Amino acid sequence: xxxxxTKIADALHNSPFMRACRREDVPFTPVxxxxxAGRYMPEYRAVRASMDFLELCKTPSMAAEVTVTxxxxxxxxxxxxxxxxxLIIEPMGLALEFSKGEGxxxxxxxxxxxxxxxxxxxxxxxxxxxxxxxxxxxxxxxRPNLPLIGFAGAPFTLASYIVEGGASKNYVHTKSLxxxxxxxxxxxxxxxxxxxxxxxxxxxxxxAQAVQLFDSWVGSLSPxxxxxxxxxxxxxxxxxxxxxxxxxxxxxxxxSLLELMREAGGDVIGVDWRVRLDEAWKRVGHDVxxxxxxxxxxxxxxxxxxxxxxxxxxxxxxxxxxxxxxxxHGILPETPVENVIALVDMVHEMSQES
Amino acid sequence: xxxxxTKIADALHNSPFMRACRREDVPFTPVxxxxxAGRYMPEYRAVRASMDFLELCKTPSMAAEVTVTxxxxxxxxxxxxxxxxxLIIEPMGLALEFSKGEGxxxxxxxxxxxxxxxxxxxxxxxxxxxxxxxxxxxxxxxRPNLPLIGFAGAPFTLASYIVEGGASKNYVHTKSLxxxxxxxxxxxxxxxxxxxxxxxxxxxxxxAQAVQLFDSWVGSLSPxxxxxxxxxxxxxxxxxxxxxxxxxxxxxxxxSLLELMREAGGDVIGVDWRVRLDEAWKRVGHDVxxxxxxxxxxxxxxxxxxxxxxxxxxxxxxxxxxxxxxxxHGILPETPVENVIALVDMVHEMSQES
Numbered sequence: 189x190x191x192x193x194t195k196i197a198d199a200l201h202n203s204p205f206m207r208a209c210r211r212e213d214v215p216f217t218p219v220x221x222x223x224x225a226g227r228y229m230p231e232y233r234a235v236r237a238s239m240d241f242l243e244l245c246k247t248p249s250m251a252a253e254v255t256v257t258x259x260x261x262x263x264x265x266x267x268x269x270x271x272x273x274x275l276i277i278e279p280m281g282l283a284l285e286f287s288k289g290e291g292x293x294x295x296x297x298x299x300x301x302x303x304x305x306x307x308x309x310x311x312x313x314x315x316x317x318x319x320x321x322x323x324x325x326x327x328x329x330x331r332p333n334l335p336l337i338g339f340a341g342a343p344f345t346l347a348s349y350i351v352e353g354g355a356s357k358n359y360v361h362t363k364s365l366x367x368x369x370x371x372x373x374x375x376x377x378x379x380x381x382x383x384x385x386x387x388x389x390x391x392x393x394x395x396a397q398a399v400q401l402f403d404s405w406v407g408s409l410s411p412x413x414x415x416x417x418x419x420x421x422x423x424x425x426x427x428x429x430x431x432x433x434x435x436x437x438x439x440x441x442x443x444s445l446l447e448l449m450r451e452a453g454g455d456v457i458g459v460d461w462r463v464r465l466d467e468a469w470k471r472v473g474h475d476v477x478x479x480x481x482x483x484x485x486x487x488x489x490x491x492x493x494x495x496x497x498x499x500x501x502x503x504x505x506x507x508x509x510x511x512x513x514x515x516x517h518g519i520l521p522e523t524p525v526e527n528v529i530a531l532v533d534m535v536h537e538m539s540q541e542s
Numbered sequence: 543x544x545x546x547x548t549k550i551a552d553a554l555h556n557s558p559f560m561r562a563c564r565r566e567d568v569p570f571t572p573v574x575x576x577x578x579a580g581r582y583m584p585e586y587r588a589v590r591a592s593m594d595f596l597e598l599c600k601t602p603s604m605a606a607e608v609t610v611t612x613x614x615x616x617x618x619x620x621x622x623x624x625x626x627x628x629l630i631i632e633p634m635g636l637a638l639e640f641s642k643g644e645g646x647x648x649x650x651x652x653x654x655x656x657x658x659x660x661x662x663x664x665x666x667x668x669x670x671x672x673x674x675x676x677x678x679x680x681x682x683x684x685r686p687n688l689p690l691i692g693f694a695g696a697p698f699t700l701a702s703y704i705v706e707g708g709a710s711k712n713y714v715h716t717k718s719l720x721x722x723x724x725x726x727x728x729x730x731x732x733x734x735x736x737x738x739x740x741x742x743x744x745x746x747x748x749x750a751q752a753v754q755l756f757d758s759w760v761g762s763l764s765p766x767x768x769x770x771x772x773x774x775x776x777x778x779x780x781x782x783x784x785x786x787x788x789x790x791x792x793x794x795x796x797x798s799l800l801e802l803m804r805e806a807g808g809d810v811i812g813v814d815w816r817v818r819l820d821e822a823w824k825r826v827g828h829d830v831x832x833x834x835x836x837x838x839x840x841x842x843x844x845x846x847x848x849x850x851x852x853x854x855x856x857x858x859x860x861x862x863x864x865x866x867x868x869x870x871h872g873i874l875p876e877t878p879v880e881n882v883i884a885l886v887d888m889v890h891e892m893s894q895e896s
Contacts, residue, residue, distance in 0.1 A: 462761065
């Protein structure tokens with residue numbers, strides 16, 4: 189490495205976000221926000237006016253642009269590559285579409301063992317080259333000491349879309365397959381997991397400093413079902429990512445799954461607002477970092493209230509190294525931009541007090 | 543009281559369901575199922591073919607018929623009056639409609655302090671006479687020793703519909719009002735709570751042996767928000783119901799709210815499948831009864847799997863008096879009837895083993 193490259197690598201390695209992932213001391217609590225590049229932001233809406241969601245995901249220069257713009261506009265401590273958790277299912281042979289207003293639709297959902305048989309093993313990850321190109325372009329455009337997070341959907345959350353054919357309220361098809369043909373279920377989860385390992389490692393190779401696994405819908409499961417049908421697969425994905433690169437393991441509605449998520453792995457456990465951060469951290473153990481956990485709707489409150497809510501979370505973290513501030517889920521479309529910007533400032537400012 | 547009436551009152555008082563509410567010994571674990579009279583049942587669909595949902599709620603003879611038919615068909619240990627949690631909001635001046643496929647719509651939702659001002663105090667509960675008539679007719683038609691449960695929506699869940707104007711995913715309007723005008727919020731919650739006390743007590747007067755408070759959407763709140771914005775109101779409702787009549791206090795997604803729900807009150811705390819029953823019972827305390835907590839989707843599994851799931855819940859209850867078996871939420875529309883019937887039998891049979 190040249191001296192210049194070494195210097196950049198050092199700066200990244202010692203950025204507050206990366207230090208917090210490793211539970212090292214930080215000058216202030218690092219903060220980033222899930223879905224920080226999204227519809228609440230005028231710059232993002234302007235880009236989307238000229239191209240649809242999937243097209244944006246597949247145009248590296250534009251994906252890089254919205255990623256960098258959001259990080260710079262907000263002053264957050266990490267960028268996250270603009271992409272979608274469902275991109276990985278296309279090379280499995282699933283017909284994905286984002287219909288207006290309805291969200292993702294999969295035209296050939298998996299319902300039976302025969303459907304599972306038809307899923308394609310993702311041998312080559314090159315089908316997602318546009319994601320890797322976006323990561324490379326983003327890395328080039330980003331402030332050199334700002335970490336870039338790669339990501340993927342966790343096996344259960346991906347499986348739920350694949351089986352339901354889209355978003356779901358009760359996960360009837362998903363759980364029916366799980367309960368009634370556990371062989372087919374585990375085969376599907378294994379196939380997904382193998383693809384995820386390749387996908388995450390390729391993101392790391394292309395320049396992501398950390399990766400997040402989104403298990404957004406795992407809170408629909410009982411702890412026993414999670415342990416039996418999900419945990420081994422999530423564990424294999426996390427165990428399969430390149431060592432030395434922090435894994436953030438996130439879910440919502442996980443108040444009774446936290447210990448099991450910890451068991452599955454991750455350097456940072458993401459928690460939502462339904463559980464207090466101090467209680468969540470105690471339960472997952474202080475030997476792991478945590479991320480969270482402001483209710484995204486708190487961003488609709490007046491700034492006094494918002495400040496009080498953010499302060500409460502910082503107080504619960506108690507200055508312990510290993511807290512990354514975030515929301516408990518993604519920023520909602522109608523969120524006032526000025527409150528998002530204010531929140532980032534508040535976290536920086538309040539975490540330096542005392 | 544005549545001897546006959548005394549005998550009936552005794553039989554009701556000593557029915558397994560009522561004994562379990564008081565944590566007394568029972569010959570087998572009593573079971574009933576939320577939404578046991580619902581679309582999954584052909585008899586119910588036949589009735590609904592001739593009248594819409596709200597019409598059915600407002601026709602006492604038919605509401606009684608679907609209530610009794612469901613209880614008899616399933617062999618459950620309690621009936622629950624057929625009604626809807628939103629009926630109580632009409633006398634508050636809210637324009638309620640059940641649109642096909644979309645669920646409830648409130649045409650004049652409450653968004654501001656001025657809207658709260660316009661809400662009507664429910665002075666007389668007679669506007670809901672059809673519910674009381676249905677209870678009286680049901681009580682007459684029901685096996686004399688089978689308890690009848692009255693019910694209402696809890697203050698938060700009702701408020702969320704009133705403010706959002708229907709079902710919601712993120713409760714943005716509800717929480718915005720809560721955070722930005724807590725005076726208006728508490729005024730609305732108090733008005734709702736006063737109406738609920740009258741409503742529940744009238745149901746008791748007309749023949750309900752127990753009442754359930756459904757706080758179905760309370761799991762969207764952080765524990766601190768629950769404590770500040772909800773707990774005092776739910777507590778006032780429960781404290782205001784007639785003594786000696788068990789109150790069942792139910793919510794979903796409440797894994798981190800259980801202690802606070804207990805604090806708010808209730809003789810029986812209802813829990814969903816997202817938390818293990820043994821853990822939930824330990825947390826609310828063994829000096830209160832619990833109800834739950836099978837995942838409604840378990841009814842889509844083959845009967846071997848269903849049996850194993852039901853058995854696990856009974857084992858977690860560990861034969862301790864004060865367990866009422868139920869689902870963690872209502873029966874889903876596509877549920878196979880034969881599995882629902884089988885489940886009731888399984889619970890009766892397995893809880894008499896050993």
